[in-house]
Amino acid sequence: MTLAELQTVPGVAAQPPAETAGFVFNHTMLRVKDATASLDFYTRVLGYQLIDKRDFAEARFSLYFLALLPAGTPVPESDAERRLWMAGMPGVLELTHNHGTEAQDGPVYHDGNSDPRGFGHICVSVPDIQSACKRFDDLQVPYQKRLEDGRMKHLAFIKDPDGYWVEIISNG
Amino acid sequence: MTLAELQTVPGVAAQPPAETAGFVFNHTMLRVKDATASLDFYTRVLGYQLIDKRDFAEARFSLYFLALLPAGTPVPESDAERRLWMAGMPGVLELTHNHGTEAQDGPVYHDGNSDPRGFGHICVSVPDIQSACKRFDDLQVPYQKRLEDGRMKHLAFIKDPDGYWVEIISNG
Numbered sequence: 001m002t003l004a005e006l007q008t009v010p011g012v013a014a015q016p017p018a019e020t021a022g023f024v025f026n027h028t029m030l031r032v033k034d035a036t037a038s039l040d041f042y043t044r045v046l047g048y049q050l051i052d053k054r055d056f057a058e059a060r061f062s063l064y065f066l067a068l069l070p071a072g073t074p075v076p077e078s079d080a081e082r083r084l085w086m087a088g089m090p091g092v093l094e095l096t097h098n099h100g101t102e103a104q105d106g107p108v109y110h111d112g113n114s115d116p117r118g119f120g121h122i123c124v125s126v127p128d129i130q131s132a133c134k135r136f137d138d139l140q141v142p143y144q145k146r147l148e149d150g151r152m153k154h155l156a157f158i159k160d161p162d163g164y165w166v167e168i169i170s171n172g
Numbered sequence: 173m174t175l176a177e178l179q180t181v182p183g184v185a186a187q188p189p190a191e192t193a194g195f196v197f198n199h200t201m202l203r204v205k206d207a208t209a210s211l212d213f214y215t216r217v218l219g220y221q222l223i224d225k226r227d228f229a230e231a232r233f234s235l236y237f238l239a240l241l242p243a244g245t246p247v248p249e250s251d252a253e254r255r256l257w258m259a260g261m262p263g264v265l266e267l268t269h270n271h272g273t274e275a276q277d278g279p280v281y282h283d284g285n286s287d288p289r290g291f292g293h294i295c296v297s298v299p300d301i302q303s304a305c306k307r308f309d310d311l312q313v314p315y316q317k318r319l320e321d322g323r324m325k326h327l328a329f330i331k332d333p334d335g336y337w338v339e340i341i342s343n344g
Contacts, residue, residue, distance in 0.1 A: 003249055006222045009236075011211030016243075019307050020219025022299035024343055025240045025263040028200040029292035039183030047192025050178045064181075068197045068262070071188075077175055087297045088343040090240070090263025091197040096292060110290040116282035118336070119291030120201035120268060125259045127194035135191055164290070171196055171260040 027065070027092035028122060030164055031109050034102035035064060037161040038095050042066050045139055046124055046166070048093065051075060051086055060099040067092050068124070093122070111163045121157065122164070125171035129154070132168060199237070199264035200294060202336055203281050206274035207236060209333040210267050214238050217311055218296055218338070220265065223247060223258055232271040239264050240296070265294070283335045293329065294336065297343035301326070304340060 006012070032038040042048040048066040055062045065086060069075070076082040086092055101108045112119035126132040133147045133156055143149075144157035144165050156168045178184070204210040214220040220238035227234045237258060241247070248254040258264055273280045284291035298304040305319045305328055315321075316329035316337050328340045 011208035013215035016219040026297040027295045036183035043185035047188040110288035118282040123199045125198040
């Protein structure tokens, strides 16, 4: 579909309103059962960096903010500067951990892909999808759909510790 | 929490693995009941641009890819170039429309914030949160939490046509 055709799809505004200048799609929030398991997955397997953590002791939850930063991206040292910097950036992942869920038996959260459905997945794009998936195999990451499964041979879905689907596509 | 402290949170990898260089947190996918209503909301109210649409007539669904682009960002004309460009970019929103759901009565999808919980929200950051919320009022956008409600006076939650929560924070 050409750009001109995309602009005539029903519902699409003729152009972005001037009042939305500077709006940024900043983050997506997922609840996680076990913060340690999720941080391990997102940092060790996928390469995210933890850029902020906020604890709400009284309400018994903590928020973890992660981002996949290009190598060498300077991360501001001070809390205040870092929070301003991260608020202006797209592609942040917020994980909410309600204290104590990690001690529950079995899954705590719903991945959105069986009834009731809604949220579907997040997606990480990679420069070399064959080597990325080979590495996920080596790391024994669970799959929802392997690269070679089904008709779509150019994408895979892995699963995070809560069972949320993470689509893997190529950006190369 | 200082940067050094963030790196010692349990589960956090010492540093991003070299094999994850070039990984990009590309998109988040949400299912929507009525594509026209959702495109109107995301483009007219929030300023997203529709950058791709893919139709799967046989399987009866369509995918809509949207992004909040800084003013003047050139969008590649050709399909192939545009798809490569968007795969390398963080902050894309993918909306999945299963054909026919728009004719069903009542809500079709689950926002993730009542049982069974999981996904929580997406977040758009804005340069001037007071004027952004004033504009949402003028546009009669429904709120989950107004700026002035509760203890957190620096953030709001609006709702998209499916009831998904969109957090509004300041990036200024």
